[in-house]
Amino acid sequence: MIPCDAVIVGVGIVPATSLARDAGIGVNNGIIVDRRCQTSNPAVFAAGDVAEQDGFFGGRFRQETYQNAADQAQAAALAMLGQEVSYCKPMWYWSDQFDLNIQFCGQIPVDAEVAIRGEMDSNAFVAFFLAGQAIEGVLTVNRAPDMGVGKRLVERRARASAASLADAGVSLRDLLKQAS
Ligand SMILES: Cc1cc2nc3c(=O)[nH]c(=O)nc-3n(C[C@H](O)[C@H](O)[C@H](O)COP(=O)(O)OP(=O)(O)OC[C@H]3O[C@@H](n4cnc5c(N)ncnc54)[C@H](O)[C@@H]3O)c2cc1C
Incomplete structure (x- = not known):
C-alpha cells in the first residue's frame, strides 16, 4: 500500500501504425507527416493522433487532442485539393x-x-x-x-x-x- 492524498490515472493510446508500416510508409513514433500532412508516399496523408508532426516549439511529436484531429484533418483535406498548407500549431x-x-x-x-x-x-x-x-x-x-x-x-x-x-x-x- 502507498499512502497518498490523490491518485492520477493517465490513460493514453498507442498509435495504430501497422497499416502504414506494412505499406512501406515512414513511421517513427507515429506516421511521419510534413506540414502538408503528407506521408513519405505522396498519395497518402495522415492526420490526428496517429501523425508525427513538426512541433510548434521545435522537435517532432504526436498531438493527442480533439482540436488537432479536427484542424489537421482539415489541413490534410486542403493539401489533397492542392491548396497551400503549412500546418504547425501549438497544442x-x-x-x-x-x-x-x-x-x-x-x-x-x-x-x-x-x-x-x-x-x-x-x-x-x-x-x-x-x-x-x-x-x-x-x-x-x-x-x-x-x-x-x-x-x-x-x-x-x-x-x-x-x-x-x-x-x-x-x-x-x-x-x-x-x-x-
Ligand atoms: C481517455 C481519453 C481521454 C481523452 N480526453 C481528451 C480531452 O479531454 N480533450 C482532448 O482534446 N482530447 C482528449 N483525448 C484525445 C482525443 O480523444 C483524441 O485526440 C482524438 O479522438 C483523436 O482523433 P483521431 O481521429 O486522430 O483518432 P481516433 O478518434 O482514435 O480515431 C481513429 C479511428 O481509426 C480507426 N482505425 C485504426 N486503424 C484502422 C484501420 N487499419 N482501418 C480502419 N480503421 C482504423 C480506429 O478504430 C478509430 O476509430 C482523450 C483520449 C483518451 C484516450
Whole structure:
C-alpha cells in the first residue's frame, strides 16, 4: 500500500501504425507527416493522433487532442485539393472535470516562470508559463474566455513580464496588441 492524498490515472493510446508500416510508409513514433500532412508516399496523408508532426516549439511529436484531429484533418483535406498548407500549431486542449473547465495551450518550458492571474483557491484563474519573457503556455481554469486571447499570445510568441500577466488590471488584449 502507498499512502497518498490523490491518485492520477493517465490513460493514453498507442498509435495504430501497422497499416502504414506494412505499406512501406515512414513511421517513427507515429506516421511521419510534413506540414502538408503528407506521408513519405505522396498519395497518402495522415492526420490526428496517429501523425508525427513538426512541433510548434521545435522537435517532432504526436498531438493527442480533439482540436488537432479536427484542424489537421482539415489541413490534410486542403493539401489533397492542392491548396497551400503549412500546418504547425501549438497544442490546445480542454477538459470538463466536474465543475472545472480546464484548458491548456502551448507547452510548459523547463524552469518556467509562472504568473497567476486570479485566485487559485477560487477555482477560476489563468496561469502563464514563461521562458524568459516569452509566453509559451497558458492554462485557464473556469476562465474559458481568457483562452481566446491566451491562444493568440502563444501563437504569436508574445513577450510580457510576469508582473503584467499577473496584474488583472492589465488587459490581455492590450498585451496581445503590443505583441502584434
Ligand atoms: C481517455 C481519453 C481521454 C481523452 N480526453 C481528451 C480531452 O479531454 N480533450 C482532448 O482534446 N482530447 C482528449 N483525448 C484525445 C482525443 O480523444 C483524441 O485526440 C482524438 O479522438 C483523436 O482523433 P483521431 O481521429 O486522430 O483518432 P481516433 O478518434 O482514435 O480515431 C481513429 C479511428 O481509426 C480507426 N482505425 C485504426 N486503424 C484502422 C484501420 N487499419 N482501418 C480502419 N480503421 C482504423 C480506429 O478504430 C478509430 O476509430 C482523450 C483520449 C483518451 C484516450
